[in-house]
Amino acid sequence: MCRSIKTLREPYAADVTDEDVHAAALQYVRKISGFRAPSARNAEAFDRAVAAVAAATQTLLDELDLRRVPRPQV
DSSP states (O other): OOOOOOOOOOOOOOOOHHHHHHHHHHHHHHHHHOOSOOOTHHHHHHHHHHHHHHHHHHHHHOOOOOOOOOOOOO
């Protein structure tokens, strides 16, 4: 799928920012739409899709119930 989208949950990522979530959503919408940058007539739909995917992504990350594994101490 989108190889440049990184995993945003622990232990793969710590301190995930809104920018990280937005960047992943943008990459996803670019991939499925086939547009790197939409035309002016498609920009609003494109932006709404990015916002919706970002919101769904944040909801998913907030609601995941992950089993916490202690990290090895160095």
